[in-house]
Amino acid sequence: MSPALTGGQILSALRQGVPGWWLSVLLLPLAFMLLPFLFGTASQRRHRRYQRQAARILVRLPQLRDDAARLVYLRKINPYVFEEMLMTAFARQGCRIKRNARYSGDGGVDGQVWINGQRWLIQAKRYSSCISSGHVLDFGAMVRQERCRGFFVHTGRTGEVSREALRAVPDVSLISGNRLLKLLSGNAGWQYIDQ
Template sequence: MLIGLLAFAIILLAAMVHFCRVPVRHRWRRRQARTMSAQLRGRDRCQPAGLIYARVRAMDALAFEELLLESFRCRGHPITRNSRYTGDGGIDGQVTLDGRRWLIQAKRYQSAIRPEHVEQFAQLCRRRNMPGLFVHTGRTGPASRSIVTRSAEIEIISGRRLLALLSGDPFIIGTEAI
């Protein structure tokens, strides 16, 4: 009886330490991301693309980062969250796909993405010697496409591929179906 009570107290203490370790704002954003992910995979899966983009663009920018990580997690891919949202050096998280870690950069754009953002992320991936996923809600212009073509380190996920990621539909990263 005493051992059972002690084990319960240890489990309770461990849960409290874990809960207190994640700041309230992080918990709120993760909860928002989980809710949106469940909706986009379930009842809202067949909504028009324009409506889904409007909903995603209306999200808190940091919750959008969490939504992307949650989408990969729901597919069974291990993710790594940053310990804080600011000062992350341009990396919004990491995902392991087929045994290879990918850096993630998330941007909520209303219009075309800025080529300098893509270039900065490509340079960051080169410095770290890791591939990267530049995930955004805007349009990919020709200058940004040429950066991606020249850089084997990064891949852009937007448009239909972003919708597939969020809804749980299959799509391809590199040569692998995800």
């Protein structure tokens, strides 16, 4: 086993013309230490990638044949990309937003938006079937605890049990179906649809 080289020995070897592969062996750990500073952490890079995907989908969505095809498409995308689409759509409408620093372990809040000075929590669910009334009630409890309002946004269907849960949490507003498509298309009319 060879002894570890000191800093002076490394510099001396570099001055004497160490073969290129030694240089790469010496600099590789340094490069890995600098990567997060140059390009961000893995989490930050993932967030940027999902935000780019969300922007591409927002451009593609209006090109689909009809609203039914758009909802089917939304049900198939990555759930984190769906969250980023919502945040981007709110930002494009001039709202101040706050994205989460991470996707999992967010406590059920997928982002925040301020509309007319009012803070709204966002919970995004990319369902393909009926939404869970338990999810609605849990989100309502969180909204009450935070003393603000909330948007429960989903791509699925809202059954009668879930509608009853929504009536029990008046500070939570549902965004789904046509209202969701209006929001994603940039149509400010999404705010005026009573659901």
